[in-house]
Amino acid sequence: MDINAFKVFRTVAVEGSVTKAARRLSYVQSNVTARIQQLEKELGVPLFYREHRKMTLTPAGQTLLPYANQLLKILHEATTAVLDSSVPHSPLSIGAMESTAAVRLPEIIAQYHQLHPQVELQVLTAPTEVLIEAVLEREIEGGFVDGPVHHPDLVDELTFEERLVLVTSPSDEPFRLEDVLSEPLLMPFKRCVYLERWQRWLKEQGYRPARVMEFGTLDGIFGCIENGFGVTVVPYSVIAAVANQRRVRRFPIPDPHGVVPTVFIRRRDLYVTTALRTFIDFARSLLSKLSQR
Numbered sequence: 001m002d003i004n005a006f007k008v009f010r011t012v013a014v015e016g017s018v019t020k021a022a023r024r025l026s027y028v029q030s031n032v033t034a035r036i037q038q039l040e041k042e043l044g045v046p047l048f049y050r051e052h053r054k055m056t057l058t059p060a061g062q063t064l065l066p067y068a069n070q071l072l073k074i075l076h077e078a079t080t081a082v083l084d085s086s087v088p089h090s091p092l093s094i095g096a097m098e099s100t101a102a103v104r105l106p107e108i109i110a111q112y113h114q115l116h117p118q119v120e121l122q123v124l125t126a127p128t129e130v131l132i133e134a135v136l137e138r139e140i141e142g143g144f145v146d147g148p149v150h151h152p153d154l155v156d157e158l159t160f161e162e163r164l165v166l167v168t169s170p171s172d173e174p175f176r177l178e179d180v181l182s183e184p185l186l187m188p189f190k191r192c193v194y195l196e197r198w199q200r201w202l203k204e205q206g207y208r209p210a211r212v213m214e215f216g217t218l219d220g221i222f223g224c225i226e227n228g229f230g231v232t233v234v235p236y237s238v239i240a241a242v243a244n245q246r247r248v249r250r251f252p253i254p255d256p257h258g259v260v261p262t263v264f265i266r267r268r269d270l271y272v273t274t275a276l277r278t279f280i281d282f283a284r285s286l287l288s289k290l291s292q293r
Contacts (some may be wrong), residue, residue, distance in 0.1 A: 001041055001074060006068040008035040009047065012055050013065055018054065039148050073138040088116040088275040095124040095131040095143030098188050099162070100262060102218060103237045105144070108283050115282070119275045127189040135265055141276050146193035147263030156263040157280065160287045162235035163196055164258045165250040169228045173253060177207075186230040187209040187223040193260055198233045201257040222246050235260070 012021040047061035057065065065077055092290050094178045096105050101123065109121060124131070124140055130162065131143040136153060150158045168180060181202075187195050199209045213230065215221050218238065224230050226247050239250050252258055266272070266282060 001039070002035070005035045005039045005069065007070055008117050009034055009039055009061075010065065010068045010072065012036060012048065013057055013061065016055055017053060018055060059088045063239055068081045069109075070138070079137070088119050088273075088278045090275045091275050092273070092275045092279060093121070093122040093140040093280070095126060095134055097128060097144060097146065097192075097262075098218060099133070099136070099194075099235050099238050100124055100144045101125045103235070103241045104160070104262075104287065111286065112279060112282050116275070116278065119279075127192050127264055129191060132265065135267060138270075139268065141270065141273075142264055142266035143279070144262055144264055146260040149265050151265060153266050153268055155268050156265045157284070159262050159264050159284055162237060162260045164197060164233055164253045164260060165199070165236050165239060166231060166233055166253060167222070167225060167239060168231045168249045168251070169225050170247045170249055175249070180231050181207060181210060184213040184230045186215045186224060186232045188214070188216065188221070189217060190214045194233045194235070197257040197260065198253060201253060222248065281286075 011025055012018060018029055018032050028122045045060040046058050049058055067220045128145040131145050134140045135143055145157055153194045202209060222230050
């Protein structure tokens, strides 16, 4: 089978139209149609429903699409591996949790770009579980996630540890846990390791889990807390970075729940380009220096 046929198939599936797919691929429409028909003939099944110029996937097409995506991603990796050199130059796509992206990543990316300006960096910000799935599906080459990560297809490398703190609104009154439990727990995502650690500690102390409210961004969360609404659980580094801008109180979460390692993950079978290897080594070195400040 022609690998280009899978590229055409995927493009038609995404665009939902032969005309749009041809425009995107810079092909003539008859070429796109012929590729799809040849692929259907070789597989012996129809891949699309054709309705008034609209192309929608049949069940067979829906089954084939993820495999086509994998084939094209592996082909891209193979091409990158062959063309790789000792000088970092290939595109690099990584992911990071919001707290890491907000506090740790800017300095890493800025300095890495100064050293290797020819590397085109793309960053996906998402919760740990989304980043793990993105790495497994080869959508990104690696990502900073809460660790440890135990998966047979992944390699994780310890980069740094975060210490968690409970953040509450400013007050002259002594801290009382009972007052905190009556407040909603504001989190960027309802499923994250920081939230799980706090809820687990509460359970061990005999308290009911906190009421969770998902609230888009850390900046928005801090704004609510400053105005007396809600609390949150974040790494101390996040609070330290905005200490001069935010009027909030912080209280450390007891060990062992208060310590969360952050690791960089990648697929075990991924070809590690020079760009990726130098990024991992540079990030580890810089983070080690930052932790000593």
